[in-house]
């Protein structure tokens with residue numbers, strides 16, 4: 001079940017830039033009762049598993065199973081999106097969108113951003129998480145051909161005008177200040193009915 005949200009943050013960032021870490025930090029600040037994290041990759045995996053008779057739980061963890069199907073699953077996802085660009089966004093919203101604030105933790109394509117900007121224009125803000133490559137490597141990133149050079153990882157690297165940019169290079173005090181400001185701004189706008 002979903003309700004019309006009061007505020008949406010649509011996140012994008014390279015692998016291991018800290019999208020999940022920051023989503024959870026922000027959710028804690030807003031309160032879990034008010035803020036939901038919507039992962040677009042969740043419904044993709046669920047649908048893929050369903051249509052291909054696979055074990056959904058194994059697809060979600062970092063097992064060999066996931067690696068085996070990853071490339072095939074990306075291709076399948078692209079085809080679904082081509083036919084219906086909002087397909088996975090709609091599924092994510094219908095499963096998790098029952099709290100007033102949504103964090104979309106993993107927008108990967110222009111069509112993902114478009115979906116929220118088009119359907120929830122007034123309440124949507126786009127957020128780019130930035131981290132240097134050496135920091136991402138320390139967090140476990142390893143360039144993988146066919147994945148890190150594919151549209152699913154690079155589709156939003158250029159041509160976007162982000163509402164908010166968050167730097168996550170290890171200075172956690174600066175990060176916390178930034179997250180506090182984001183939460184303050186949204187809470188203030190909500191209180192003033194500006195969102």
Ligand SMILES: Nc1ncnc2c1ncn2[C@@H]1O[C@H](COP(=O)(O)OP(=O)(O)OP(=O)(O)O)[C@@H](O)[C@H]1O
Nearest residue numbers: 013014015016017018019020021022139168170172
């Ligand atoms: N500011 C931070 N302080 C401490 N640890 C961090 C910070 N940012 C990220 N990490 C850690 O780095 C690792 C990668 O971060 P995270 O999973 O959030 O990245 P991601 O962008 O969601 O990655 P992926 O695209 O692969 O899902 C995690 O173990 C996370 O806990």
